[in-house]
Amino acid sequence: MTPTKFVGVGNYLDMLSDPAFRSSxxxxxxxxxxxxxxxxVISLxxxxxxxxxxxMQSFFRSVFFLPTACSYVVASLIWKMSxxxxxxSGLANGVLGWFGVDSIPWLSLADPPWYWLVIVTARLWLQVGFYMILFLAGIQRISPTLYEAAAIDGAEGWKVFRHITLPQLRATSTAVLLLLLINAFQAFDEFYNILSTFGTYPPYARPPLVYLYYTALGSGQDFGHGSAGAVILTLIIAIVAVVQGRILRLGDRGE
Known part of the structure; x- marks a missing residue:
């Protein structure tokens, strides 16, 4: 089918002026x-x-990393249904009941927005182990002589962490922050699977990918605006990544 009208950048302007997209x-x-x-902080x-x-260092390393192998969809359904x-009878409300606290409607879209706690804890459980492994690799690269010199000078605890460990982890920390920010942009599974039961999303509960999914693959099948939104989101991710890399001096050889 041949288009009868070339819209140019019209789809991009529509998306940028769309309150729902800006809300996402x-x-x-x-x-x-x-x-x-x-x-x-938790990963570090x-x-x-x-x-x-x-x-048993290998055991604890495996225990922290194991959730990374779990599907985001499966984890979201476990958080939502169990x-x-x-x-x-839910686990969270069962624990609260032991202390005499009434059941909380965790997935209610009314205030207070308890569903944010469900979404955030699911994401933390899934990704903390992966970034812990990255930090652990960076820690193991630090020369033991630095800590020995600090011990001779009488430094310990917070001073050692602040002046030796943290500076030596600058490259790793920069990479972790960049990956975390990109992954936050790509949030979809937990929002979609935990809140999809309701059909509609309250304000500030629909990230960009969920909005674009409904735009392009929903009842309207608006592929033009969905594609334009995806390009805009990609450009935003690229710009943020470059700016963050410049600010944190990603790629510098010195640490």
Whole structure:
């Protein structure tokens, strides 16, 4: 079928002026602001603990990394139907019941937005182990002589971490932050599978990929606007990645 009208950049302008698309970008920002630093801190802390473990280190490394092998779809359904089901028999409400706390409707779209806790904890469980392995590899590359020199000078604890461990992990930290930000942009499975039961999404609960999915593959089958939105999202990811790399000096050889 031959198009009768060339729209040029019209689809891109429509997407940029679409309040729903802009709202999805705000959802990403809210999600990224929490998930990126939280994952970074937990992953780094887990790597430090595993690195200091002298007994069964391989076991603990495997335990932390194992959730990475789980499908995002499967994990989302487990979180939705078993742990945070919103009924008294659900694991989360069962634990709260032991302390005399009433059941919480975790997946209700009304305020307060408890569904954010469900989505964030699912993502943390799935990805912390992967970034822990990256940090652990970086920690193992640090020369032991640096810590020996610090011990001779009487430095310990926070001072050693701040002046030796953290600076030596600069390249690893930069890569981890970049990957975390890109993965936050690509959030789809947990939002779609946990909240899809309701058919509609409340404000700030639909990230860009979920919005583009419904735009291109929903009832309207609007491939033009869906493709334009995907290109815009790709450009945003590329720009953010380049700017973050420049700010954090990604690629510098010195640490």
């Amino acid at each position: 970008l705000v959802t990403f920002l809210a999600f990224a602001v929490f998930i990126v630093p939280t994952t970074f 802390g887990a790597a430090l603990l595993v690195a200091r473990t002298r007994v 742990i945070f089901s919103g009924i008294r």
